[in-house]
Amino acid sequence: KAGVTQTPRYLIKTRGQQVTLSCSPISGHRSVSWYQQTPGQGLQFLFEYFSETQRNKGNFPGRFSGRQFSNSRSEMNVSTLELGDSALYLCASSPRWDTYNEQFFGPGTRLTVL
Amino acid sequence: EDQVTQSPEALRLQEGESSSLNCSYTVSGLRGLFWYRQDPGKGPEFLFTLYSAGEEKEKERLKATLTKKESFLHITAPKPEDSATYLCAVQARSGGYNKLIFGAGTRLAVHP
Numbered sequence: 634k635a636g637v638t639q640t641p642r643y644l645i646k647t648r649g650q651q652v653t654l655s656c657s658p659i660s661g662h663r664s665v666s667w668y669q670q671t672p673g674q675g676l677q678f679l680f681e682y683f684s685e686t687q688r689n690k691g692n693f694p695g696r697f698s699g700r701q702f703s704n705s706r707s708e709m710n711v712s713t714l715e716l717g718d719s720a721l722y723l724c725a726s727s728p729r730w731d732t733y734n735e736q737f738f739g740p741g742t743r744l745t746v747l
Numbered sequence: 748e749d750q751v752t753q754s755p756e757a758l759r760l761q762e763g764e765s766s767s768l769n770c771s772y773t774v775s776g777l778r779g780l781f782w783y784r785q786d787p788g789k790g791p792e793f794l795f796t797l798y799s800a801g802e803e804k805e806k807e808r809l810k811a812t813l814t815k816k817e818s819f820l821h822i823t824a825p826k827p828e829d830s831a832t833y834l835c836a837v838q839a840r841s842g843g844y845n846k847l848i849f850g851a852g853t854r855l856a857v858h859p
Contacts, residue, residue, distance in 0.1 A: 637790075666847075676836075677849065689845045690844050733779065733838060733847055738789075
């Protein structure tokens with residue numbers, strides 16, 4: 634069974650630009666969660682989508698947004714990039730929402746903001 | 748404020764030398780505590796969920812325990828392949844939403 638895939642794996646942007654990251658969940662999984670991982674702040678929860686609806690969210694500014702499509706694939710968008718947005722962005726999928734013990738993580742997208 | 752603190756930041760062990768990692772937390776209404784393992788360049792891998800004080804879970808050389816304020820991950824007779832960063836997270840509820848709050852992790856290195 635194929636795992637969680639994230640594209641692109643690496644991305645370089647400049648301040649002020651926007652970026653869209655993609656996550657394809659494991660087949661049959663309907664929940665997708667997004668996380669930001671930095672050396673300074675560690676792993677932080679962004680939001681969780683299930684059945685095309687945001688179900689849970691962390692404490693990130695509105696520049697961070699997401700959506701989920703009917704095939705459960707999800708995208709995360711960051712607008713007006715700042716240097717501090719440089720991070721590894723991870724997504725995780727699970728069969729149901731709000732069940733973090735069934736999450737499988739993807740390899741991440743490494744975003745560098747110059 | 749909901750918070751998760753892990754100690755030590757880094758731990759170096761000899762193969763076969765047992766030890767424990769600590770995860771202390773302050774959260775209103777704990778809905779679950781999770782342990783993950785993360786290898787370099789990869790996403791975290793789920794290990795255990797604990798829900799109530801006194802609960803214990805085991806998997807191979809790892810055993811997780813939970814009290815009202817902290818959790819321990821005990822590693823018995825570790826092997827080099829146990830080297831990784833171990834992350835602890837708690838599920839909390841705020842503003843009508845659930846979220847996972849992670850600790851900074853413990854980097855474990857097991858040497859032959």
